[in-house]
Amino acid sequence: MTDLRTLLDSFVEWHLDAYPVRATLLGATGREDTLGDQSAAAWTRRDAETRAWLDRFAAVGDAGLSLDDSVDRDLVLSTLRGEVILADEPEWRRDPGVYVGPILSGLFTLFLHRLRPEADLVASAVARLREVPGVLAAAKANLDASISPALVVKRALGQARSARAFLTTALPGEVSDESLRRGLVEAAGPAADAFDEFATWLAEFAERAKGDWRLGERKYSALLRERELLGYGATELHERGKAVYAELDAEMRELATKVPGGSEDWHAVMAALQNDHPPTLEAMREEYAAETERARRFLIDNDLVPFAEGEQCRVVPSPGFQRPILSVAFYIAPPPLTTSRLGHFFVPFTPEEFTEEQVRQRLATNARAQMPTIAVHEAYPGHHWHLSWMAGGERTVRKLFRTPYFSEGWALYAERLLNENGYFADPAHELAHLDARIFRAARIVVDTALHCGEMSIEEAEQHMATKASLTPGTAVGEVNRYCAWPTQAPSYLTGSLEIEKIRADYLAAGRGDVRSFNATIAGSGALPLGLARRVALGG
Template identity: 30%
Template sequence: MNRLSALACIGAFALAAACGGAAPDTIAPKPAAPTERPSASKPDAPADAGAAQANANPDDAVIAAYGQRYVDLVVECWPETATTLGLHTRDSELNDRSLEGIHRVTARERELLDELMARFPEKPRASRASFTDLSILEHALAVDIRRTEALRPHETRPDFYTEPLSAIFVIMARDFAPAADRARTALARIEKLPQAVAAAKTNLKNPSRIATQIGIESADGAKGFLDEQSALLVKELPSEKARITAAVRAAKEAYAGYKAWLTKDLLPRSTGQFAAGKPLFEFLTREDYFLTEDADAIHAMGKRVFDDTQQKLTETARRIDPSAKRWSDVVERVKAHHPTMADLLPSYRREVARARQFLVDKDVMPFPPGDILEVIETPQFRRTTIQAAYDQSPPFDPPGAKGFFYVTPAEPQWPRKRQEEWLRENDHGDQVDTAVHEAYPGHHLQQSFSRLHPSVVRKVTGPSIFSEGWALYSEELFAELGYYTDEERLMQLVWTLVRAARVIIDVGLHTRGMTYDEAVKILVDEVHLGRQLALNEVKRYTENPTQPLSYLIGRERIFAMRERMRARDGARFSLKTFHTEVLTRGTVAPGLLEREIFGE
């Protein structure tokens, strides 16, 4: 097995999503497979081994230098992604979405990948950690190239041209610089939006009908978003009001025209397919996620957990109400146990604090220095897309930067019925599960550790199969530790069922000919999601092959790693030791973590 087929790619999709999976108009051949390398067999030398370690691992410094070159490539080619990482030297720029720019980016990726493969034709003389970083670099490049060859998002995803709005949002949402300075860079990006939109009519070829509908919806939301940004910019830059007004007007006109073109011109001729196909799908699960299972085995894993979770839901619902005919009926009643409008934010704060204290009492989890989490109301301009969510501090921000847990309130001006519906979606059981998944020991705790890892490669990348897998593992860990009441366990199982359904649908849509409507039907009829939520969920699945499965499959790989460590350590095994091992190595695919921890 060659090195690229043996090791996982980390983070390529994050870059591809940010820059549209940049590809040239004419695709060059796929890079040749590298020579096989022998497996690592010896553990790293201790950190204090000094010169002896340097002599044993002379390639560590070379790999670190390539890591910095990769970071520089990200900043140069994907300034929008760089902003989200906390690298702010090009905050006034957008990704180049012209065909020439796309071609240039892919050429740069190929150039760096070819140089890496030539520099390390065999296994390097490196520590395990540096060998992992080299694997991350090689695969981040190789997988991104393969994605662009097959998916060509600049031709098939109209929402690729609304993504710059997110880059503006990030500038204004994070307090990394004085507000006036951030406003100036956001304004510079707004002024470049018409140029990004203009590239769409040249580049887009034959999207699927669903992809064009997503693009129409995204373009339609641009007006409201830009109006909100305009008010924020004028507040911070009152002397620039005329420039702001002109820039926002031009951007709104560009997106209004784009929406009209998508609706009248592109939609009637959007006959492309959204399915990735089995070869690409299995390439991504193997190379991007380091999974050995094929698509059918992954589907079977999802189906097994789906059926098991259905049974657990039924058993839990009957403990709550022995007369209930369906677990979904009990869920509807449980949702009536929700906070008042005034207590919504305080109740989330209590649940976050309770989850953290539970970990302290059980002593099963380490805590990093600088663990700061603030539970606050969602900023006004983010409330249309967020109910409750964690916003991590960018990895290149200074140590000690806080994370934010956003909670969107029910607005006083809403009709009473809408207020009640919103509060029902924030029922007690959902709050408990959300606090565990997003805060402790989920995303916040994991990301707080990840930010401390010294590797710049691991800071600039981060696969969802670990980050989302860890958060879902956290939910089930709390069930094992006896944290939930039956009501709380019921709601946690509902969301486990959603993640299992994602595996079935992800594989089905992209390798088994499942239709969009069939996928929606599963979520409505078997998972009991509301129809609009189900429609929105499946739209996302069509555009991101393998991401929906990352939650559950990541969880299963972490559990498998835990059992391997338990078997190795025997009576010496402890949960805290295991959690320390996996949390202190950054956000790395479980397959690579296993290699680094166990040494094969």
């Protein structure tokens, strides 16, 4: 339908112009020289425009729309409705990370993807560096201590304190030409000074911050229903998490007896397995690289999925500016608006200031028994396979907007898929696979309870340290993330279970085999699960 497609094209251009750092991540060119207007007036204008776009898409009826067109429309509607649900306390007034994160990632991704000649990349980086003092000044003017949670502010503070080393050392280290590197170092100095001053200000601001990090049951349930298009709210999700946890607990008790020296106490068995880990952070990266290649070969040998032409997954250390806020492995996809199919699996290195014991705990949380599952999740056929495959799709709007309830759900489904096909043949590996799944069940229970006011942070940390195989230090980092990122933690297992249901219906309807299901649903994007069901089942 021409009118909808014209509307979609206009919306995509508006979004990329409004959020130039995100445009860089997606591979859209022409916006690399700016971080965007971060003034209160600009944010207020964008908020108003978001509501106007919502009204325009809501006015598009079903008449004359193909299935794909209606899915595109509903994807935009669900995205915009999610933003409106949170609009009474907008992130740009409560979270310093809204400013800090895009500055650092906007510089990092320029050189990660290297879509242009080095001289052009440096020119864009210099232009963005010159905007840093103004962006941080806008942050100070915009942030409201009455609604900013101290916990959220302190997360951004950790990133702000890592900025100088990143800007003055790591970023110039990406440049091979000496004269270009000198220019980048010169531009980085004032930006680093601005970050130092901002970090000092944030430390004081954190003392004044009185906002509540809890989302509340009403907003939590509204996001599940209206943004994620699930047919239930926070209470039912919480109960589902508890039920699946109990099922997995029983399964793991039986399996743990098959591990050499094991018993029904799977917690103790997993704790013992965590003593076998790589000796150093770099050794951990090397072992992850080997596991990533093994998983890819298994997919080929068993013909479980097709592959995007030219796809490649690099296994690299996590960037320094992410280490204070992310304690687990993560992935950055190929820029989907380009022909690149090169993705990056980031291994969770620790911040420089970590003690020897904190480093040991990080290594233990990435034990050799656990590494096969994590590599499957992050790379093959998890995030890298999925996002490199979907990048070849024709629907532009689906490349811009994706929900973790599909993308993280897919990665957990990928673990299940390989287990069904015998990949985790070693009982220790299979137990670790189930441990990763029960960990996600515990996340559902904790995240819903935290944000609905039924669990304290201390109780949540204890729950994650005893109900999952997390070291105490990692449990603290996990819960901090849940508090700052409501509804994301349940996405993994919730999404996996929903995808498994869709697959069962797909196979029962005779629409194809498992390989064709994987290609179809993963190739459709990372849609809210209600929309993914419509695509897979044809209506």
